[in-house]
Amino acid sequence: MKYIKALNIIFILLLLFSCKNKENETENKIATEKINLSKEITHPEIESFINNTISEEHFTGVVLVAVNDKIIHAKGYGMAQDGIQNRINTKFHVASITKQFTAAAIMQLLEQKKINLEKSINEFLPIQYRSDKWNSVTIHHLLTQTSGIEDYGLTRNYYEVEKGFCLGNTVDGMIKEAMAKELKFPSGSKFSYSNIGYTLLGQIIENTSGEPYDSYMKKHIFEPIGMHDSFIHNTSNYTGANDEAMGYRWDDELNKHVPDDIISLPVTEPDGNLVTTLNDFLKWTSVYTNNNQKVIDDIAIKKMTTPYIKNDFSFLKEKEPWYGYGLSLTDGIISHPGYIVGFRSHFIVDTNNGIKVLVFNNNVSNNPKNVSSEIYNMTSKKLNKNRNNDL
Numbered sequence: 001m002k003y004i005k006a007l008n009i010i011f012i013l014l015l016l017f018s019c020k021n022k023e024n025e026t027e028n029k030i031a032t033e034k035i036n037l038s039k040e041i042t043h044p045e046i047e048s049f050i051n052n053t054i055s056e057e058h059f060t061g062v063v064l065v066a067v068n069d070k071i072i073h074a075k076g077y078g079m080a081q082d083g084i085q086n087r088i089n090t091k092f093h094v095a096s097i098t099k100q101f102t103a104a105a106i107m108q109l110l111e112q113k114k115i116n117l118e119k120s121i122n123e124f125l126p127i128q129y130r131s132d133k134w135n136s137v138t139i140h141h142l143l144t145q146t147s148g149i150e151d152y153g154l155t156r157n158y159y160e161v162e163k164g165f166c167l168g169n170t171v172d173g174m175i176k177e178a179m180a181k182e183l184k185f186p187s188g189s190k191f192s193y194s195n196i197g198y199t200l201l202g203q204i205i206e207n208t209s210g211e212p213y214d215s216y217m218k219k220h221i222f223e224p225i226g227m228h229d230s231f232i233h234n235t236s237n238y239t240g241a242n243d244e245a246m247g248y249r250w251d252d253e254l255n256k257h258v259p260d261d262i263i264s265l266p267v268t269e270p271d272g273n274l275v276t277t278l279n280d281f282l283k284w285t286s287v288y289t290n291n292n293q294k295v296i297d298d299i300a301i302k303k304m305t306t307p308y309i310k311n312d313f314s315f316l317k318e319k320e321p322w323y324g325y326g327l328s329l330t331d332g333i334i335s336h337p338g339y340i341v342g343f344r345s346h347f348i349v350d351t352n353n354g355i356k357v358l359v360f361n362n363n364v365s366n367n368p369k370n371v372s373s374e375i376y377n378m379t380s381k382k383l384n385k386n387r388n389n390d391l
Contacts, residue, residue, distance in 0.1 A: 095338025164341030202270025247342010
């Protein structure tokens with residue numbers, strides 16, 4: 001009898017343990033589903049606003065809105081390519097949103113003591129890209145857009161560009177042209193957006209790590225975070241896949257979207273060649289809210305999100321915008337735009353209220369900052385009004 005009672009006790013304990021495990025598994029599954037995007041989710045008010053934008057401005061792209069890591073809207077609109085619709089897992093070029101990833105790679109090298117933010121960039125650049133005119137320019141100046149190095153121009157004899165992306169020796173030509181120019185102003189004295197500053201940061205990453213920029217980002221940033229659908233558009237050997245959006249603009253005369261062929265600044269890998277998805281970029285934004293990964297530590301995040309100098313990127317007109325490391329900052333709100341041939345993008349992360357808005361366009365006739373800011377304001381007002389209720 002004692003033996004039977006003992007077996008019964010063991011059985012009950014095993015049953016309770018099994019139930020507890022299943023409960024934990026369920027909790028983990030729910031937590032994962034909150035931050036993982038597996039299906040379209042439609043919020044009626046946001047959907048109504050976007051439909052108006054489609055009617056008035058021919059919006060095409062993808063939109064995601066999350067509150068406290070719960071996705072409340074995620075949907076694709078318009079065409080990705082001829083005959084293929086934009087979906088929540090469509091891959092988009094996000095242009096200058098890339099810059100924060102370049103900054104994160106620099107933070108890794110800083111942690112490894114391979115660079116110093118306050119020393120001249122000439123100590124860390126490849127020998128062929130060191131200029132006497134840059135002796136006073138530091139890595140910090142490049143990160144904060146205060147270097148004084150003039151951005152690359154619209155057209156040059158050495159340019160070999162395809163759909164806005166640099167080919168051949170274009171990057172080499174742009175850097176060497178910049179090396180010969182005087183600084184526009186003393187380094188650190190004011191803000192002046194310079195894409196080539198981030199091109200130079202990419203050269204520093206390659207020179208100090210010994211790895212090509214695109215390989216470095218995949219190995220040390222994307223894969224550790226789980227951004228398996230993200231990559232750097234390698235301009236020397238690139239073909240767009242069926243799951244990628246192609247770049248368009250709206251043609252009033254033809255009354256339809258056409259491939260964007262307007263002349264624009266060419267883009268280099270470190271300043272604007274990230275290709276990503278809503279889900280992958282949402283994973284990345286966790287570094288600003290609940291930094292659960294170890295790709296970059298909290299000290300690095302603090303450096304990246306410190307407001308160093310005023311800029312004009314903020315979507316909040318009533319507040320002063322500042323620039324960090326590849327980020328626009330306003331009172332705990334992180335954002336940044338992106339614009340290249342065929343693509344525009346904008347994201348907002350409100351670290352105070354847990355609001356995240358991602359808008360990736362493959363139609364340059366739209367300004368995604370207008371879309372994201374309106375959705376952010378709409379969500380913020382509703383959240384403040386109904387703090388204790390679900391959106």
